[in-house]
Amino acid sequence: MPVTPEKDPNYIYAHPYATLIADEYRMRGGYRIVRPGGTDDHLMLLTRTGRGLFRTPRGDTVPLAAGSLAVIPPGVPHDYGTDPAVGKWHFLWVHVHAPKDWQPFLGIPFGRGRLTVFARGAHGLAPDAFRRIQSLFRDVVAHTQRGTALDRAFAMNALENICLRLCAAIRREDARPDAFVDTVNAFIREHLSERLTVARLAAATGALSPSRFAHTFTAAFGVSPQAYVESCRLEYAKRLLETTNASVKEASYAAGFADPLYFSRRFRRAYGLPPREIAKR
Numbered sequence: 230m231p232v233t234p235e236k237d238p239n240y241i242y243a244h245p246y247a248t249l250i251a252d253e254y255r256m257r258g259g260y261r262i263v264r265p266g267g268t269d270d271h272l273m274l275l276t277r278t279g280r281g282l283f284r285t286p287r288g289d290t291v292p293l294a295a296g297s298l299a300v301i302p303p304g305v306p307h308d309y310g311t312d313p314a315v316g317k318w319h320f321l322w323v324h325v326h327a328p329k330d331w332q333p334f335l336g337i338p339f340g341r342g343r344l345t346v347f348a349r350g351a352h353g354l355a356p357d358a359f360r361r362i363q364s365l366f367r368d369v370v371a372h373t374q375r376g377t378a379l380d381r382a383f384a385m386n387a388l389e390n391i392c393l394r395l396c397a398a399i400r401r402e403d404a405r406p407d408a409f410v411d412t413v414n415a416f417i418r419e420h421l422s423e424r425l426t427v428a429r430l431a432a433a434t435g436a437l438s439p440s441r442f443a444h445t446f447t448a449a450f451g452v453s454p455q456a457y458v459e460s461c462r463l464e465y466a467k468r469l470l471e472t473t474n475a476s477v478k479e480a481s482y483a484a485g486f487a488d489p490l491y492f493s494r495r496f497r498r499a500y501g502l503p504p505r506e507i508a509k510r
Contacts, residue, residue: 272323
């Protein structure tokens with residue numbers, strides 16, 4: 230699949246509401262993408278053959294060798310391209326605005342504020358496990374390019390599988406406890422339509438005081454409890470509007486919003502469109 234460097238590297242910004250876009254590039258020397266502010270989504274680069282080169286803001290270079298998978302979180306500056314010493318780079322890429330309920334595990338491989346490169350035998354990934362990740366990544370690109378609703382669902386399913394496998398490998402490497410994140414996230418999902426105060430969430434975890442819970446939660450999830458609960462509610466309401474015949478009012482109540490007008494304002498702020506437009510689609 231020949232792709233020329235003339236293809237606009239910023240065309241992703243023309244799709245502000247896209248959840249997932251992916252492609253396969255075969256690039257020669259001279260190919261380089263520079264985005265000083267990064268993007269507002271997650272980027273993954275899987276090198277098939279040749280070699281890419283990622284330049285960090287501090288001037289270091291990180292080779293993206295054949296068989297490696299690079300993951301770049303939102304906001305991290307992009308400066309990558311074909312390694313001049315090799316002269317060619319065949320790679321697959323994925324940009325994804327991940328669903329909010331991926332946040333607890335995305336925060337580990339993607340939330341470190343820097344590029345992370347995975348390879349066979351690195352980060353606890355056995356060769357067989359990494360080959361499975363590579364196969365799933367190819368599935369993501371193939372399904373995304375076919376573009377049907379069913380293919381889109383398959384692509385998101387495969388990408389979630391990849392992220393879970395990377396998360397598991399990182400957690401084994403860091404020996405991070407999972408109990409707090411799993412307990413809190415499960416409780417929020419089960420009681421999303423109910424009133425969820427910090428005190429109630431703290432009580433669900435056991436012995437933590439509300440203030441200590443809020444501090445621990447923010448450190449684990451990267452956002453405050455209130456912000457995370459709202460993002461979960463908005464994501465759930467969005468799924469209802471996209472996949473059911475629920476009205477805007479019904480979706481807002483089901484997601485735990487007491488005021489449909491407030492829900493509409495927060496929804497528009499999060500997704501750039503009013504909820505009724507999502508429902509029409």
